[in-house]
Amino acid sequence: MKTSAYHQAAAAVLAGDVRASARLMRMLDDRMPDAAEVLRLLYAHTGRAQVIGITGNPGSGKSTLTSRLIGQWRRQGKKVGVLAVDPSSPFSGGAILGDRIRMMEHASDPGVFIRSLATRGALGGLSRSTSDTVHVMDAMGCDVVLIETVGVGQDEIDIVRTAHTTVVVLVPGLGDDIQAIKAGILEIADIFVVNKADLDGADRTVGDLRGLQMLLSEMPPWIPPIVRTVAARGEGVEELVEQLGHHQQFLTTHDAAQERNLMRARFVVSNLVREGIGQRVDRWLGQTSDGQALVAAVAQRQLDPYTAADQAELRTAAA
Amino acid sequence: MKTSAYHQAAAAVLAGDVRASARLMRMLDDRMPDAAEVLRLLYAHTGRAQVIGITGNPGSGKSTLTSRLIGQWRRQGKKVGVLAVDPSSPFSGGAILGDRIRMMEHASDPGVFIRSLATRGALGGLSRSTSDTVHVMDAMGCDVVLIETVGVGQDEIDIVRTAHTTVVVLVPGLGDDIQAIKAGILEIADIFVVNKADLDGADRTVGDLRGLQMLLSEMPPWIPPIVRTVAARGEGVEELVEQLGHHQQFLTTHDAAQERNLMRARFVVSNLVREGIGQRVDRWLGQTSDGQALVAAVAQRQLDPYTAADQAELRTAAA
Numbered sequence: 268m269k270t271s272a273y274h275q276a277a278a279a280v281l282a283g284d285v286r287a288s289a290r291l292m293r294m295l296d297d298r299m300p301d302a303a304e305v306l307r308l309l310y311a312h313t314g315r316a317q318v319i320g321i322t323g324n325p326g327s328g329k330s331t332l333t334s335r336l337i338g339q340w341r342r343q344g345k346k347v348g349v350l351a352v353d354p355s356s357p358f359s360g361g362a363i364l365g366d367r368i369r370m371m372e373h374a375s376d377p378g379v380f381i382r383s384l385a386t387r388g389a390l391g392g393l394s395r396s397t398s399d400t401v402h403v404m405d406a407m408g409c410d411v412v413l414i415e416t417v418g419v420g421q422d423e424i425d426i427v428r429t430a431h432t433t434v435v436v437l438v439p440g441l442g443d444d445i446q447a448i449k450a451g452i453l454e455i456a457d458i459f460v461v462n463k464a465d466l467d468g469a470d471r472t473v474g475d476l477r478g479l480q481m482l483l484s485e486m487p488p489w490i491p492p493i494v495r496t497v498a499a500r501g502e503g504v505e506e507l508v509e510q511l512g513h514h515q516q517f518l519t520t521h522d523a524a525q526e527r528n529l530m531r532a533r534f535v536v537s538n539l540v541r542e543g544i545g546q547r548v549d550r551w552l553g554q555t556s557d558g559q560a561l562v563a564a565v566a567q568r569q570l571d572p573y574t575a576a577d578q579a580e581l582r583t584a585a586a
Numbered sequence: 587m588k589t590s591a592y593h594q595a596a597a598a599v600l601a602g603d604v605r606a607s608a609r610l611m612r613m614l615d616d617r618m619p620d621a622a623e624v625l626r627l628l629y630a631h632t633g634r635a636q637v638i639g640i641t642g643n644p645g646s647g648k649s650t651l652t653s654r655l656i657g658q659w660r661r662q663g664k665k666v667g668v669l670a671v672d673p674s675s676p677f678s679g680g681a682i683l684g685d686r687i688r689m690m691e692h693a694s695d696p697g698v699f700i701r702s703l704a705t706r707g708a709l710g711g712l713s714r715s716t717s718d719t720v721h722v723m724d725a726m727g728c729d730v731v732l733i734e735t736v737g738v739g740q741d742e743i744d745i746v747r748t749a750h751t752t753v754v755v756l757v758p759g760l761g762d763d764i765q766a767i768k769a770g771i772l773e774i775a776d777i778f779v780v781n782k783a784d785l786d787g788a789d790r791t792v793g794d795l796r797g798l799q800m801l802l803s804e805m806p807p808w809i810p811p812i813v814r815t816v817a818a819r820g821e822g823v824e825e826l827v828e829q830l831g832h833h834q835q836f837l838t839t840h841d842a843a844q845e846r847n848l849m850r851a852r853f854v855v856s857n858l859v860r861e862g863i864g865q866r867v868d869r870w871l872g873q874t875s876d877g878q879a880l881v882a883a884v885a886q887r888q889l890d891p892y893t894a895a896d897q898a899e900l901r902t903a904a905a
Contacts, residue, residue, distance in 0.1 A: 303892050306890070306892060307892050310890035310891065311888075313887065314887050528885045529881055529882065529885050531885070532882075532884040532885035533868075533871050533872060533881045535884070535891045536867075536871060536881065536884060536894045536895050536898055537864065537868050537898075539892060539894075540864070540867045540899045540902075541860050541864045543895060543899065544860065544863050544899065545856065545859070548855075548856050548859045548860070549852075549856050552855060552856060562851045562852045563851075565851040565855060566847045566848050566850070566851035568630050568632065571625070571626045571629035572629065572717075572851070572855050573625060573626055573629075573858060574626060575855045576859045576862060579855055579856075579859050580859045580862065584903045
């Protein structure tokens with residue numbers, strides 16, 4: 268591809284061309300170098316969209332909530348990008364979340380752009396694909412980009428690091444294991460949603476969250492609000508959208524936002540480096556005879572993996 | 587530390603010295619270069635332990651099952667290492683699984699060595715800590731090393747890649763979301779356990795798994811057996827140990843094992859490279875003025891992250 272073609276592709280995305288944007292996203296997923304060139308051109312035009320991460324355990328009703336949020340934003344005339352990330356099926360390449368969203372009411376709305384991603388077995392690859400896709404949706408003029416993901420493990424946390432505002436969805440009646448998980452999510456949530464708030468135990472879940480917040484050694488400048496919703500009936504969704512607006516405002520007015528912006532940039536750059544060298548190393552180890560010999564020596568315990576890693580890095584270092 | 591000290595530390599681990607081994611594991615967790623030197627010496631003496639990964643969603647009863655398995659192995663006179671990995675609390679640094687195991691019956695048994703790990707916010711760091719710890723447990727003479735982790739996301743899959751045999755624990759009565767997850771775990775499980783098999787729906791879960799196995803386009807040389815257990819009462823644990831033995835035997839006799847051995851070595855080396863450069867990049871981006879300036883330029887959208895990543899990699903490349 269020539270430089271003029273890069274500019275042409277970038278211009279089409281900036282004009283909101285859905286086909287051109289979708290094509291670019293596919294190319295980015297396939298890690299085509301041309302696509303990265305287009306993204307370089309687009310980057311200066313990004314930063315306008317509000318990027319919201321939404322995560323929670325399976326069964327918490329995230330998808331329904333996502334659908335309701337889209338409806339609310341659409342009524343406000345906003346253009347919405349939805350990125351459904353499914354780190355749970357790394358091999359199948361399936362993207363169940365996205366399929367589900369696609370089947371929903373918003374699938375035919377031209378003001379809603381839906382894209383799904385699943386891991387492809389590549390370490391760290393999902394975070395890169397997520398931030399790439401968010402950049403494209405931002406550049407194509409989405410006012411809101413919603414990243415939906417399942418669970419609250421390290422993957423999900425990496426994914427939501429791409430977001431400005433992170434919503435963690437919980438449901439009443441959590442078992443011990445889920446209580447344990449809370450320790451980690453407390454530190455990533457900007458807004459808590461207790462969905463299915465009509466169920467028994469909702470008060471207790473809200474109380475538990477408040478209790479955990481009290482345990483923090485120092486009060487943060489932003490104390491995550493706890494919003495009760497019944498997504499299936501649309502209850503509480505307006506309040507959630509309102510709280511999302513509050514957080515966005517907080518980010519534009521408070522010093523903490525600046526720090527967070529830097530953190531996000533640091534994360535994206537660091538992740539790109541890791542993935543870049545990781546891909547080269549995997550290719551070298553898997554597809555060159557020197558690399559294969561090195562792996563065989565480690566497997567046969569003739570060479571320790573630490574020495575092997577040093578050699579692999581030297582052999583695949585950036586030119 | 588001098589070379590003689592490395593040899594001394596390695597000799598203590600090989601003699602099964604618990605304090606020396608625990609000290610080495612802590613040093614490895616802290617990424618002390620001395621510890622890696624000791625590990626280099628130990629590596630040639632590893633490969634004797636059967637390394638078993640056990641994973642499943644919160645509430646599946648993994649911890650109870652783990653405890654029962656330990657009991658069974660101890661009755662057979664085996665020395666057991668248990669590594670509880672908790673990727674769900676990356677910030678708190680807590681290790682809830684390990685605490686739980688420690689409280690159990692085997693905590694005071696000198697033939698059981700228990701260690702817990704939690705992420706420290708470092709991308710890929712957990713996989714490295716896992717394989718390092720497994721190597722030490724193997725070198726100190728554990729006959730079995732059991733890696734227990736929560737969930738079936740990408741993290742967990744990376745963790746279990748360190749194992750020879752992977753056990754996926756399910757429970758009857760799975761919702762839609764969990765069904766979805768199955769697509770991914772089908773490809774990592776060597777043995778399925780349907781725990782709490784006395785509950786309604788156990789037959790259906792077993793049937794669902796069988797159905798999924800039928801969907802595979804070609805029959806693999808090892809078809810994962812489905813073992814029913816009621817861990818709380820110890821039922822089915824003997825059969826599980828038996829199936830673990832069958833899989834170990836399969837690995838020593840079948841060609842597929844050789845391929846798997848290479849895959850594991852490739853994964854460990856690749857992961858060490860990613861983490862090594864990742865740490866250097868994070869340090870450079872976060873702690874040097876050039877790195878901080880680069881991050882600020884990206885945050886202000888004066889520089890795109892792709893160009894920034896290229897620069898960061900060049901500046902932190904291996905000497």
